[in-house]
Every structure is written in structure tokens, then in C-alpha cells.
Amino acid sequence: MTEINQEHVWDMIEDINICMFITWDGSRQRARPMAHMSKPEEHAIYFFTDENGAKDDQLEKFPIVTLAYADQSQNDYVSITGTATVSNDRTKIEELWSPMMKSWWDGPQDPTLRLIKLVPEDAEAWDSPHDVVSTIKMAAAAVGLGKPDMGDSGKVRM
Incomplete structure (x- = not known):
């Protein structure tokens, strides 16, 4: 069994390139898929955004954000x-820039490019078995032959 702790949460999200970035606009939640750059050594998760994005205004008023990874x-x-802030930190934008971002911006110097920094506060994770034997066990449980091992889950203070 794997203990669900901060380090394990960081490891789990490292290989998931896209998450759902969920904000609150004052009347309802808004979710959009976004590429993230996790930096556990900084206790931060970064996202590039456009200065004209609606989420930027939402974050100014309601900075608490949820990220959903699968x-x-x-x-x-x-x-x-966690709590998210939008900045125009050109040094950090330069550091995090990758050629994949050219699909949306001209380069790290693009004047419309901004950076969202999320500082995680808590997490919930489910690390379930992913082998053939586990699948067979779940199928057996479905027909009444015992309970399957559903893996490890837990809440973590980040």
C-alpha cells in the first residue's frame, strides 16, 4: 500500500499534463482544461494564461481554485x-516557457502572456490498483465474490 502524503500527491500529478482548472465567478463554478507546470520544490503549480482571460478577473475576486487531475x-x-494569483513576472515566464506554448503566444515576451501561480493548501487523492489482477478482482466483487482492493485514498494537507 502506498501512503497518500504530499510527496505522493506531487508524484501523481507530475505525469498528468492537463488538469481541470476550476474557478468561481460569483454565481457558479467554471472549469477549463489547462496545462500545468508543477514545482514541488517551490510548493507551487503554474499555468500560463492570457491577460484577457475571464479566469483572471475571477481570480482577482475569488482566488480559491480547485484543480482536478485524472x-x-x-x-x-x-x-x-489552493490560492491562485495572476502575475506578469517576466523572469518566471521566461523560466517556465516551452516551445509548446507557441501555439497560443508568440513567445515568452508576448505582452498578453501572464502567469497563474497556485499555492496548494489541501488535496484528495485516489491511487487505485491498475493491473489486470485488480480488474479481475473488481469483476469478481461485482458478482458477489468479495470486496475488491480499491487502492489508497486520503486527504492531505499540502
């Missing part, structure tokens, strides 16, 4: 809640 191939699921 890796169905590994049966790993993580939800992280």
Missing part, C-alpha cells in the same frame, strides 16, 4: 485546492 490509464485521481 489519469485513467493508471487509475490515479487527484483534486487540489
